[in-house]
Amino acid sequence: MTFNSLPFLIFLPIIVITYYLLSPKWRWIMLLAASYLFYMWWNPAYIILILVSTLISFYSSQAIERQTSKKGKKKYLYLCLIINLGILFTFKYYGLFSQAFTSIADIFGVKAQLPFLNLLLPVGISFYTFQTLSYTLDVYFGKQKAETHLGYFALFVTFFPQLVAGPIERYDRLSPQLKSPHHPSYENFSNGLRLILFGLFIKMVIADNLAPYVEEIYSQPSAYNTYHLLAGLGFYSFQIYSDFYGYSTIALGSALLLGVNLMDNFKTPYLSANIREFWRRWHISLSTWFRDYVYIPLGGNRVKWSRWALNIFIVYTLSGLWHGANWTFLIWGTIFGLMFIIERFCYERFGITSTQKWGIRRIFGVIITFTIVTLAWIFFRSSSLSNALTMFEALWNNTALADSWRPDPFIMFWLSLFILLDILLFNNRFDKWCSKKPLWLRWTIYTLLIFGITAFSGIDNQPFIYFQF
Amino acid sequence: MNSLATKILPRLFVLAIIAFLLNWIYSVAFYPSDLKKIDLIDSLQKVIPRSDVIYFGESSNFSFVFEDDDQRRISDFISDYYPGLQFGTVNKGALHAGIYLKLLKQIPTEAPVNTIILSMNLRSFSADWIYSKLESLLQRDMVLISDGPPLWNRFRLGLKAYDNKTQKQRSMQVKNALKKDLLFLEPPCDFPNAVAWIENINNSPTSPWIEDSLAKSLAISFIINYGFRIDTVNNPRIRDFDKIIEYARQRGWKVVLNILPENTQQASLLIGPCLRKLMISNAKLLTKRYESQGAIVVNNLELVDSSHYIDKKWPTEHYDEYGRKMVARQIALAMRNIYPAHFSDVFMKSDFTCDFEAPSPFFVTLGRDSTCSHSGKFAEKLDTNNAFGARFVRHYFEVKTLNPRKITASGWFTGIYRPREVKLIISIENDKKQPKLWTATVSKDIIEYGKWDSLQVNANIPENFGDNDVIRIYFWYTGKNKVWIDDVNILLQTENLNAASDTILLIKN
Structure with a gap:
């Protein structure tokens, strides 16, 4: 089930009403069943993977807690990591691994091929795997007590608003909220509905309408001139942002209707003045996950410069690989790692830095950062390295004369409105920002968003981009 | 709880008023242009005010080869026989009875239309067409003309709230249907279903196809497309054509059903007489069923010689100029009873x-x-x-x-x-x-x-x-x-x- 579908718009109110009608002690059962139903709507068979992941993480964490020796704890941690990451590897990375294996064997003159596995990538596998891993690691490091109630733990893993595309929550943040006996609150309802409305708007009106234009540009870059290609690349920057931001916002709104506050996953990332800031504002739940479970255990920044650079490089390369089993994602991740290192080098050697205060310097930083991010998206969007290089070549050559790429004026209007709202929302969340506005302005915005969603949403089939991760 | 209701109810009321107003704005300012973007609806709206006869067809109507001297459509050739009548054409690839019905309901009562010609493609009764990957797009095109307020329909379009399945889901549906549909054939083709028939071609050690993979894949295509016995209770096309006949009766329209020619010669050549017999039996069933319901059924199943089919590598109803003209002639001759005074034999x-x-x-x-x-x-x-x-x-x-x-x-x-x-x-x-x-x-x-x-x-x-x-x-x-x-x-x-x-x-x- 996707958020921008009629079944979900029927499912959500039923769940919310039932949730508040039930006694708090039974709510977890209803939410768990609803979450499984939500997931099984897509492919019932793959619920088994979630169940396996849930059971392994639950029991291995209990075992870790029971162990007194570090060795004993490690044994169960490794067991949990091997099974969870093993499932992730098999379903997501086996294809890439097999391809790389064949290529390497070929270099040594050996004709070797691993067996072909025709597996469909389960929706949201990276999200729920990372969420369960964070819990096990927290238990291992003693930051978190192991959960004793399997039902609540299963709900933590599968809570439907954030199950398939995040935000990747931490146990200490989400679980107490799931156990808390929430009462219906007008504030939660109004804020939740505002977020859902805004999320649907940016997914259905912005992302889904930009998608066909981006597809056109990427399907044959050499047919378009540099100006069209640059516009198309800009469109993709906004498509992926509004697609993922839209999904996260609906997730936040849906959870809020149930009294649960999920973490913000985006904070106007395209207004970042440098790459470091960009990653503090983009997919925050993943960035903080890598910070807490990879970067800091590797030594963080309390190490020598060269070791720090290596840590950064590892974190961003892994972050790239997290997105997909393709060399393009690997390069996309390393680009950000390199940019991060270059930024720090410039700061330490030449004192070049950006500022939080709005002014010419910050605006310049925002433009530079947006340009780098937009160009890096080429690797993210391209299905192969050669396609990405074709795009760069076409950008450089500017020989094509095609002028058929003309975005609809209405789409440009809605995109402009979205950009304006994004600027106004700087360091703010839509629901909270809206609640401070006068009644007439609030309702004008609601009316505009409703009209956009109902009359101007994209009609082509555009699944959420991050579902594939 | 009461205070919550007092806050929510007035807002719901305001939302209802906003929805009403937005629907009005959309209907007046944007709906007509949205309809124009859907070629099928646009072409229907263009032909409605000026047509006595409307021809609804799929790709058989407009497919041609460049060597054709006259590359016009079957419907154009039919109109040559009735110079005094205005003909309109609505066609699109993979169109079928379910879509015809929705389109027919768009014809207003004041329209001059009094006869509809519908191409009745035997393949369109097969699982391969019923669950075709093109179906999602066709269904998408129909959402805007569904019952209900235009803004709601447009919203449904954005939500993809129609029969919108992925290619993989559609393939699964085809596979299941091919297994489920029983053939009731006599020996030597007494296979329970098309899947068993295909397996026989694939696995038989004495199969003549082993040496020729192209012929083998073509034979399998023929079985997938024609290896079914029309189930008059469950086949959705039957339900749709039944509804069309009933609807046409209510509207006072004459209905001409054009059972399109199929390459039965090639079917016989590739698979033997069993498949041809099955095709003939299905066409006869359709003729009998709809003639008894008052429609004029033109059974053209074996009208066109194999040499006049454009596609040689897969079964289609795409004919060269000769084929199209011969189909048109049969339809035109059948229509003489409706318009005797207008008929002029080309x-x-x-x-x-x-x-x-x-x-x-x-x-x-x-x-x-x-x-x-x-x-x-x-x-x-x-x-x-x-x-x-x-x-x-x-x-x-x-x-x-x-x-x-x-x-x-x-x-x-x-x-x-x-x-x-x-x-x-x-x-x-x-x-x-x-x-x-x-x-x-x-x-x-x-x-x-x-x-x-x-x-x-x-x-x-x-x-x-x-x-x-x-x-x-x-x-x-x-x-x-x-x-x-x-x-x-x-x-x-x-x-x-x-x-x-x-x-x-x-x-x-």
């Missing part, structure tokens, strides 16, 4: 005139122009960009009922030209590589410009003329200025010309 037509006042189905005219004319307001302008005028092409199968032996072509022209620059040509092509030409040219020395002159040429049709041999007649201007032609006439006569007068030059001032 195959019996011997006198063809083109005065350029209105487009003529028998002549291709690219330079229609009102600068000057011999009669009426229009003539055709010929110059270096449009050197050939009033092109007339007739295959022998279209005229052989008349048994014509002689052709007379004549026409008027004016403009700036020199001797032999304006030609009227009859080309008899029973061997397309070396056509036999009869040419009339202006050979006189003194030409009075500004006057209308005429040319006439006669030719004999050879005795050994075959069905696909061609009579081609046209004006040809080889000069660098401009001439205009008008009132072109072509006469097919049964008497023979004197052999000596094959090439005739006539100048009338």
